[in-house]
Amino acid sequence: MEHKRSLLDIIDFYLVTDSGLSKKGTLSDVESAVAAGCRIVQYREKTRSTRDMVLEASQIKTLCGNEAIFLVNDRVDVALAVDADGVHIGQDDMPIHTARELLGPDKIIGLTVHNIEEALEAERSGANYVGLGPIFNTSTKEDAGEGIGPESIRAVKEALNIPVVAIGGINKQNSESVIIGGADSLVAISAVVCSDDVTRETKEFIDLIDQIRSQYK
Amino acid sequence: MEHKRSLLDIIDFYLVTDSGLSKKGTLSDVESAVAAGCRIVQYREKTRSTRDMVLEASQIKTLCGNEAIFLVNDRVDVALAVDADGVHIGQDDMPIHTARELLGPDKIIGLTVHNIEEALEAERSGANYVGLGPIFNTSTKEDAGEGIGPESIRAVKEALNIPVVAIGGINKQNSESVIIGGADSLVAISAVVCSDDVTRETKEFIDLIDQIRSQYK
Numbered sequence: 001m002e003h004k005r006s007l008l009d010i011i012d013f014y015l016v017t018d019s020g021l022s023k024k025g026t027l028s029d030v031e032s033a034v035a036a037g038c039r040i041v042q043y044r045e046k047t048r049s050t051r052d053m054v055l056e057a058s059q060i061k062t063l064c065g066n067e068a069i070f071l072v073n074d075r076v077d078v079a080l081a082v083d084a085d086g087v088h089i090g091q092d093d094m095p096i097h098t099a100r101e102l103l104g105p106d107k108i109i110g111l112t113v114h115n116i117e118e119a120l121e122a123e124r125s126g127a128n129y130v131g132l133g134p135i136f137n138t139s140t141k142e143d144a145g146e147g148i149g150p151e152s153i154r155a156v157k158e159a160l161n162i163p164v165v166a167i168g169g170i171n172k173q174n175s176e177s178v179i180i181g182g183a184d185s186l187v188a189i190s191a192v193v194c195s196d197d198v199t200r201e202t203k204e205f206i207d208l209i210d211q212i213r214s215q216y217k
Numbered sequence: 218m219e220h221k222r223s224l225l226d227i228i229d230f231y232l233v234t235d236s237g238l239s240k241k242g243t244l245s246d247v248e249s250a251v252a253a254g255c256r257i258v259q260y261r262e263k264t265r266s267t268r269d270m271v272l273e274a275s276q277i278k279t280l281c282g283n284e285a286i287f288l289v290n291d292r293v294d295v296a297l298a299v300d301a302d303g304v305h306i307g308q309d310d311m312p313i314h315t316a317r318e319l320l321g322p323d324k325i326i327g328l329t330v331h332n333i334e335e336a337l338e339a340e341r342s343g344a345n346y347v348g349l350g351p352i353f354n355t356s357t358k359e360d361a362g363e364g365i366g367p368e369s370i371r372a373v374k375e376a377l378n379i380p381v382v383a384i385g386g387i388n389k390q391n392s393e394s395v396i397i398g399g400a401d402s403l404v405a406i407s408a409v410v411c412s413d414d415v416t417r418e419t420k421e422f423i424d425l426i427d428q429i430r431s432q433y434k
């Protein structure tokens with residue numbers, strides 16, 4: 001876990017799986033993204049049976065190996081069953097203090113937050129990173145609310161000591177504003193998993209993030 | 218847990234919650250059934266958020282108190298979060314050996330089985346009881362398959378040392394055949410939770426089971 005925790009400091013492109021949107025399937029997407037250098041994968045699955053999720057999660061864990069942090073969205077039971085590196089939880093999921101008790105001090109817990117107040121509370125509660133969003137208006141998550149804008153990232157980033165992952169409506173065209181805004185990492189679901197070539201798309205995001213950072217350093 | 222485990226020997230009417238079918242709501246149904254003498258409650262919820270399930274499960278746990286065993290259907294994370302007495306798992310849920318590892322040796326695990334082979338395998342795997350069914354054809358669970366008939370219960374009961382709970386299409390009219398067939402306990406979801414008076418319905422089932430047993434002893 002030491003090694004996985006240290007990967008948190010170098011995450012850039014963050015893969016969230018989506019079996020509904022994926023063109024080639026979740027396992028293929030994970031394999032392709034990790035091959036492209038993605039260092040963090042979140043398995044997000046809302047429709048399959050627990051048995052299928054446990055099986056798929058164990059396959060994703062193998063694909064991530066030592067290369068990428070492997071988190072399970074929401075389902076602490078699935079994370080525990082396959083000994084994942086941790087979980088990502090939203091405000092409708094298990095309370096973070098309960099998740100921490102069940103997972104222990106070493107696992108990674110990421111929390112979705114929508115503003116600086118929730119972000120500060122997340123860090124106080126022991127979150128290892130926050131997923132901040134939605135940055136832009138998005139059609140994939142109906143209940144996500146209005147985009148907060150990339151200019152909102154800076155204040156959150158400066159207030160926290162843990163990484164800030166930007167999420168919501170992000171694509172290659174608007175990534176620059178997100179990175180300039182101060183995000184440590186970004187999620188771009190449909191831009192990647194809807195593609196025929198997830199490895200290429202992931203590489204392009206990683207290169208883009210690199211370029212922007214070296215340009216604005 | 219000792220006390221709760223010992224309750225397994227005296228279960229008769231077994232409540233499974235169903236927020237979709239319930240007339241008065243899950244919490245009201247549990248309170249009414251426990252007041253009527255029900256000794257085992259399974260919280261089965263497939264649609265609410267994890268956060269809502271954890272909250273509701275903790276309320277159900279309080280309502281069950283020392284009077285009734287409190288199990289969570291499928292969700293080992295919810296069971297762990299509220300320290301329930303155990304879980305009930307189906308063939309599509311987490312594998313029983315994984316659930317046992319996460320819950321520890323003292324928690325109660327019930328397993329859904331459809332025939333004597335699965336029942337024997339369940340006992341070998343450390344299940345504390347089996348839910349055998351569907352006994353009758355049922356419209357509430359589309360994927361449940363053909364009813365196995367109450368005359369199938371006897372062979373399972375004689376092959377196992379753990380309690381056999383009959384489930385699927387059971388109502389007051391056909392309960393006699395189920396109890397004569399050898400079931401230790403029975404589930405009758407719609408017959409109870411669709412009622413205006415869950416306490417009365419539960420009492421009637423408990424009395425009916427008592428009568429049949431004393432008649433055929």
Ligand code: NI
Pocket residue numbers: 001002003004
């Ligand atoms: Ni390591």
